[in-house]
Amino acid sequence: MSDSSPWLILIALGAFHGLNPAMGWFFAASLGLFRKSRSVILLSLIPIALGHAAAIAVVVFAAIGLGFTIDADTFRILSGALLIAWGLYHWFFGHQHHLRITAATGLTGIGVWSFLMAMAHGAGMMLIPVLMPMGHVHTHMGGHGGHMVSTDSFGVAALGVIVHTLAMLIVTGCIAILVYQSAGLEILKRRWINLDLAWTLALIGMGLWLLFA
Structure with a gap:
């Protein structure tokens, strides 16, 4: 991949x-429709972004910490197997664990x-294969194999989480405002595609790529 490819993938995800x-x-x-306020929509983007970034950071930083202790090939295989397992679980059982939240819910x-x-949704796990080549990997050939991360990997990962979250936030905000202004929530009944299925297939596909790359 080119130097910019991982960043573009983070933005796309x-x-x-x-x-x-x-x-x-x-x-x-x-929430904006319930309170009849567009400013409420913009305000709600803050906790949405913070919650999303926190969930991703927990997984990514834990993976980096693990990467200091195992070699790159082992980490790649473990990551691929975990992505496939999570994708299959989400496919067969994810619909049984939806939590309920109402329009009256606060920020x-x-x-x-x-x-x-x-x-x-395994959002953090999906970012790990993208961040792996961005961590200035130093491979030490020898009896102990090569470790997948260096000491600056945490900084690169933090920047990756920020870039990913900003892309998510921009799209989230644009769609929320568009729905509030015109379409209304009826759009979910008429036009929205099954993104959960697409995401599940993406998880499994990325896992297979890691296993057989």
């Missing part, structure tokens, strides 16, 4: 998350929902 109603725009638009509730949805 952020935009994809922003398209998913469960990741935030549905509740931002609902704190939306932030918690954003965190839980990002965790449930």
Whole structure:
């Protein structure tokens, strides 16, 4: 990949998350319609972004910490297997664990929902394969193999989380405002595609790529 490719992928994944109603725009638009205020929509974007970024950071930083202790090939195989397992679980059982949130839910509730949805969808795990080549990997050939990260990986990962979250936030905000201004929440009944299925297939596909790359 070129030097810019991982960043473009992070932005694309952020935009994809922003398209998913469960990741935030549905509740931002609902809260705005419930309180009859566009400014409420803009305000709700703050907890949505914080919840999403926190969920991703927890997984990504934990993975980086693990990367200091194991070699790159082992980490790649573990990451691929985990992505496939999570994708299959989400495919067969994810629909059974949807939490309920109403339009009357406050900003704190939306932030918690954003965190839980990002965790449930495996959003952080999906970023790990993208961030792996960005961490200035230093491979030491020898009896102990090569470790996948260096000491500056945490800074690169933090920047990656920020870029991804900003992309997600822009798309979330644009859709929420558009729905509030014109379409209304009826758009979910008429035109919205099954993004959960697309995301599940993406998780499994990325896992297979890691296993067989």
